[in-house]
Structure formats: C-alpha cells, structure tokens
Amino acid sequence: MQQINHILQTQGGEIVQSIGQHIGLSLISLLIAALIAIPLAILLMPHQRAANVALQITSVLQTIPSLALLGILIPIVGIGTVPSIIALVIYAVMPIFQNTYSGLTTIDPDLEEAAEAFGLSRRKKLVRVELPLAMPMIISGIRIAMVMIIGTATLAALIGAGGLGTYILLGIETNNNALLIIGAVLSAALALLFGAAIDWLGKLSFKRAGIVLGVAVVLIGGVAGYRRIVQPQTTITIAGKLGGEPEILINMYKDLIEQDHPNIKVQTKPNFGATTFLFKALQSGSIDIYPEFTGTVLESLVKGQSSADHDPQVTYQRAAKALKSQYQMTYLKPMQYQNGYAIAVTPQFAKQYHLKKVSDLQRVATKVHAGFDPDFYQQSAGYPGLRKAYNFKFGTIKTMEPSIRYQAIAHKRINLVDGYTTDPELREYHLVVLKDDRHFFPPYQGAPLMTEKFATAHPEVQASLNKLAGKVTTSDMRQLNYLVTVKHEKAATVAREYLQQQGLLSKK
Structure with missing residues (x-):
C-alpha cells in the first residue's frame, strides 16, 4: 500500500492521462463498432444466409490473437492509436452484431403483423417497434463489447497508444506489483463504470439513447479536433521500449535536442513495446528515433549476423554496417555502458x-x-x-x-x-x-537508431545525440534505473539531473 500511495502521489498526472487515453480508445472503438454492427444487422434482417456468413466472418476475426493482429496492422497503418482502434473494433463488432440481429429477428410475429396492420412503413416499423423491442438485446451486446474492449485495450500500450496497459506491462516487466495493481484495478473500475452507464442508457427511450450517443460522438470528435488545433505538431518523435531505462534514454535525447535547437519540438513515447514493434514503427516513419542495443541488432534485427563479437567496437561497427546496407538506417555511436x-x-x-x-x-x-x-x-x-x-x-x-x-x-x-x-x-x-574476465558475454551498448532519410535531413539532431557517445558508465545507469524503478522518481527528472551533473545540459 505504501508503494501504491507513493506512485499515486508522484505519478498522479500521468495516471489521469493514462485513464483518459484508455477511455478515449474504448469509447471511440465502441462507437465505431456499433455504427458498423447495428446497421449491418438491420440490413441483413431479411437475408438469413448472408447474416450467417457475416456472423462467421466476425467470429473468425475475433479468434485472431490480439498481438498477431497488431503485428499485421503496423506495416499497413503504422503504430499508436489507429491500429489499436482498428483491432478493438474488429473484436467488438461480433457481439454487437450477433445480439442486434438476434433481437431483431426474434420479435413476436404477432407484433410484427400488428404493426403492418396499422399501416406502418418499413422504416417506421423499424424505428417504432423493432428497435425498441430489440433494445435490451442490443444493449447487452454493447455491454459485452465494452468489457472486451476495456480488457483488450491494455495491449495498446505495446504499440505506443498509451492507456492503463502501460502500468500493467511495466508492473510485469519490473516485478512491481504496485504498478500492476494500479493498472488492473483502474481497468476493472472502468469496466464497472461503463457497464453501469450502458445499463442506464438501456433504460432510456430509443430516441433519447440516440441523442446521448450523438452527443458522445460530437464531444469525442470535438476534443480530438481541439487538440490538433491547439497543440502544436511535434517535429520529432522518440520512442522507447518497456521499462525505466529506455524512458531515461529517450528523455536524455529529448533534453539534448531541445537545448541545442529550441525551434525543434520533441515528443517522447515511453513504454512503446517490444523490439519488433519499435523497429517496424521506425521503418514506417511512425517514429523518428529509438535507442537500440548493439547485440540486439546483430542477434535479432539484421540478417546474416548470427552473434555479436566480444569486442564492443567490432560489434558496433558490424551492427551499423548491416543496418545501413539492409535497411538504410543510421546507427549513431553508442554510450559507454553495457546492458549485457x-x-x-x-x-x-x-x-x-x-x-x-x-x-x-x-x-x-x-x-x-x-x-x-x-x-x-x-x-x-x-x-x-x-x-x-x-x-x-x-x-x-x-x-x-x-x-x-x-x-x-x-x-x-x-x-x-x-x-x-x-x-x-x-x-x-x-x-x-x-567481472567477466574472459569476455564471454557479448556487448550490449545502447545507441540512437534512425533512418538514413531522417539523419540526412537532421544533421543537427545527430550532433546533439552524439554528445552521449562514450558517456554514461554501467554503474551510472544502474543508479539511474534504481531511482526510477525502485524509488519511483520520474524518468524525465532523473535524466535531466544526470545530464546537468555531467555538464551536458545547462541548469535553468
């Protein structure tokens, strides 16, 4: 409990921001899924065979593992919010479609005949009779979809979309039960809150429920539009893998770039995910820079390089050469410390x-x-x-x-x-x-990775980041990680204070 209280006190702003990201992802995905599934069910009401085919397709899509689906989407639509929403919509369509179709096709035939006897048109019968009678089933499908979305949205943190999944993944990665509990409890609370809101929505008339949903769409769209207008577009996006150390590194990059070039705006994306996601994001241009380790490059990213050399300099040169020839990427000089x-x-x-x-x-x-x-x-x-x-x-x-x-x-x-x-x-x-006195373990030195296109367009960024080449000892990084992971100090603050102590960043 002490850890949880400390995190809530020191990271309250970030937690609120993550809750907002999680709510935004969930609501947008649910609204899009509903706008697809409900009209589709209405359209296929008279066509049972076509409805069965649609149900089979949505069922098959739902069986695709979420991580695999995100991996498929990244090369197509990049990283961040867009692929996350697409994946969540795919998972949410099936329960809404199934319940809506079932609700509309199981209405008492006598009521259908009575509506026709009163001379109601097809549209009026749908609006006045069928949809109101099917509403409990539709609401049930929406509730199921919402719970599924809130749970699955935690994986959005793996590709830089943020949300409460950041705390769950960090808790697992760093064995920090406090972070894990915060992420899990808040996700469960959101599921209960939205479940209650959907139940309330189900008690409204069809017309009022439509008005509420319309207002929600306008509000979400308005907030997104306002942010685009008011908040300036960042010029450079720097991302990092899960954990405290990558977050420290990307904040060091940010501070050095913005100090040397006040006209450049830098956006950081911490806890972005695994190596594969980051590398694909860099290839697609969704991010501009991320820190990678020399040993990881040779063992996991490039072809024809099965293992790293025990000489750090040789390992770096091989990694930089392979990245340049195979992927047209620029790998700047590494820092001194090794995370091997x-x-x-x-x-x-x-x-x-x-x-x-x-x-x-x-x-x-x-x-x-x-x-x-x-x-x-x-x-x-x-x-x-x-x-x-x-x-x-x-x-x-x-x-x-x-x-x-x-x-x-x-x-x-x-x-x-x-x-x-x-x-x-x-x-x-x-x-x-x-001490590994026989130099058995291969070297793993961190260095900024970027595309050649970006490096050519921004030589000034290279000059700023090269100030870290050969700097930061292993003991220094261990201490910085300790402050962030164990003492729960903010990575941005730890990074800035260290750079100032080393004379790399001016004190303001």
Missing part, C-alpha cells in the same frame, strides 16, 4: 570466498546454488557457454522467472543469479557483480 548479461552473488558469499571475477567461481563451484532465467540456462550464450568457457559446474541450479530469482537471492535461498548489468535490483540488494 552479468553474474552476481551475495556480498556474504563474495566476501567469504574472495570472489571478484567469474573465473574465481572455479574454486567454489560446488558451493554455488544458482538461480537462472530459463533462457539463460538453456541458450549457448548463457550458462552452457559460460560453463564451457570457464570450465566449471555449479553445485545446484534452479530455473525461475527473472523477478523471482532476485527475490530468492535477497532471501538467501540461492547465492548466485544471472542478470543484466544495469538491473536496479543489483543496487537494491547490494549484490556483487563478478
């Missing part, structure tokens, strides 16, 4: 056996009780390769999720873990990082 694999032990274990280097573990290998991430335990760049390079075999090894292994070593259930060199938990639990 690390082997860490408890301070008691290190002191007892005088451990400073990984090779020192040879003397006490049988006394090691390790906790490894499953991937690290299996892949050749992890424990199998490490064991061969250093010629040792640990006493006992347990595989566990990344966040759990740090808890396990903190409670002294194990005495050695794998991790990343800038993990804030290393600082939080005062763990001792052993």
Whole structure:
C-alpha cells in the first residue's frame, strides 16, 4: 500500500492521462463498432444466409490473437492509436452484431403483423417497434463489447497508444506489483463504470439513447479536433521500449535536442513495446528515433549476423554496417555502458570466498546454488557457454522467472543469479557483480537508431545525440534505473539531473 500511495502521489498526472487515453480508445472503438454492427444487422434482417456468413466472418476475426493482429496492422497503418482502434473494433463488432440481429429477428410475429396492420412503413416499423423491442438485446451486446474492449485495450500500450496497459506491462516487466495493481484495478473500475452507464442508457427511450450517443460522438470528435488545433505538431518523435531505462534514454535525447535547437519540438513515447514493434514503427516513419542495443541488432534485427563479437567496437561497427546496407538506417555511436548479461552473488558469499571475477567461481563451484532465467540456462550464450568457457559446474541450479530469482537471492535461498548489468535490483540488494574476465558475454551498448532519410535531413539532431557517445558508465545507469524503478522518481527528472551533473545540459 505504501508503494501504491507513493506512485499515486508522484505519478498522479500521468495516471489521469493514462485513464483518459484508455477511455478515449474504448469509447471511440465502441462507437465505431456499433455504427458498423447495428446497421449491418438491420440490413441483413431479411437475408438469413448472408447474416450467417457475416456472423462467421466476425467470429473468425475475433479468434485472431490480439498481438498477431497488431503485428499485421503496423506495416499497413503504422503504430499508436489507429491500429489499436482498428483491432478493438474488429473484436467488438461480433457481439454487437450477433445480439442486434438476434433481437431483431426474434420479435413476436404477432407484433410484427400488428404493426403492418396499422399501416406502418418499413422504416417506421423499424424505428417504432423493432428497435425498441430489440433494445435490451442490443444493449447487452454493447455491454459485452465494452468489457472486451476495456480488457483488450491494455495491449495498446505495446504499440505506443498509451492507456492503463502501460502500468500493467511495466508492473510485469519490473516485478512491481504496485504498478500492476494500479493498472488492473483502474481497468476493472472502468469496466464497472461503463457497464453501469450502458445499463442506464438501456433504460432510456430509443430516441433519447440516440441523442446521448450523438452527443458522445460530437464531444469525442470535438476534443480530438481541439487538440490538433491547439497543440502544436511535434517535429520529432522518440520512442522507447518497456521499462525505466529506455524512458531515461529517450528523455536524455529529448533534453539534448531541445537545448541545442529550441525551434525543434520533441515528443517522447515511453513504454512503446517490444523490439519488433519499435523497429517496424521506425521503418514506417511512425517514429523518428529509438535507442537500440548493439547485440540486439546483430542477434535479432539484421540478417546474416548470427552473434555479436566480444569486442564492443567490432560489434558496433558490424551492427551499423548491416543496418545501413539492409535497411538504410543510421546507427549513431553508442554510450559507454553495457546492458549485457552479468553474474552476481551475495556480498556474504563474495566476501567469504574472495570472489571478484567469474573465473574465481572455479574454486567454489560446488558451493554455488544458482538461480537462472530459463533462457539463460538453456541458450549457448548463457550458462552452457559460460560453463564451457570457464570450465566449471555449479553445485545446484534452479530455473525461475527473472523477478523471482532476485527475490530468492535477497532471501538467501540461492547465492548466485544471472542478470543484466544495469538491473536496479543489483543496487537494491547490494549484490556483487563478478567481472567477466574472459569476455564471454557479448556487448550490449545502447545507441540512437534512425533512418538514413531522417539523419540526412537532421544533421543537427545527430550532433546533439552524439554528445552521449562514450558517456554514461554501467554503474551510472544502474543508479539511474534504481531511482526510477525502485524509488519511483520520474524518468524525465532523473535524466535531466544526470545530464546537468555531467555538464551536458545547462541548469535553468
């Protein structure tokens, strides 16, 4: 509860903004889905076979995994709000269409005949008789769609659309239950709130319900239009992956660019998602810059480069050359720190056996009780390769999720873990990082990535970002991550204060 209160106090503005983004995404998607599904059901009322085909199509679309659907949409419509809304609409159409069609086609035939006997036209019979009688079923479909939309909208955070999913994903990524609870509870509260609003809407007459929906459309459209007119268009968009460290980096980029070039406006998109989403967004022009790691480039993004070299400079040169030839991208020089694999032990274990280097573990290998991430335990760049390079075999090894292994070593259930060199938990639990004295682990240095087209058009941006080349040590980044992830300080503030301390940013 203390963590939750601290986050609410320090990040209240950001949380309110995320709630607004979540509501906006949900309402727009629901309105569009309703405007598609309800008229379609009305149109297909007399055509049962065509209605069944439409229902089958919408059902099939709903079975597509949301992440796969977002991945399909990104190359077509880019990232952010648009693909998120399209995906949510696709998922919401089926329940609204199904309930509307069922409500309209299961009306008592006697009532239909009575309406015709009174001489009502097809349109008047629809408006005065059929739609009011079908309204409970339609409202039920809308309620189902809304709950589905609010739940699925959390994934919009993966492609930079924001919303409460940002806190859920960050909570999972950083093992921060407070963030996870905030995101989940607020999402559930929104579902209950909108469910109650839809129930209220169902009690209104058909005409009044239509007026309410019309006002909602006008308000949402007006707010969106106002923002476009009042808020200036940003010139440069810088995005970052999930987590505190990428957010720190993109704020460093922003501060340096805006200090050197006051005429340039920079928009940051933190917690944008995974590597693939960011890289596709950069290719499509939806974003202009994002920080990427040299080892990741060679192992995941470019072709024909199966692994990174152990020399950081060679790794960077290979990555930059491959990005330029294969994707016409410019990869600026990296910072000094590396966010690569690390082997860490408890301070008691290190002191007892005088451990400073990984090779020192040879003397006490049988006394090691390790906790490894499953991937690290299996892949050749992890424990199998490490064991061969250093010629040792640990006493006992347990595989566990990344966040759990740090808890396990903190409670002294194990005495050695794998991790990343800038993990804030290393600082939080005062763990001792052993030096990789045989240079087994490949280098992972962060550097700004952009398209050649953007780099050519903005040489001044390159000059600003190159001020970070060779700067920021591993211990510095670990401390910055600690302030953001553990102490919950704002990434923008942490980044700005660090740049000022290093003399890279003037104090205002």
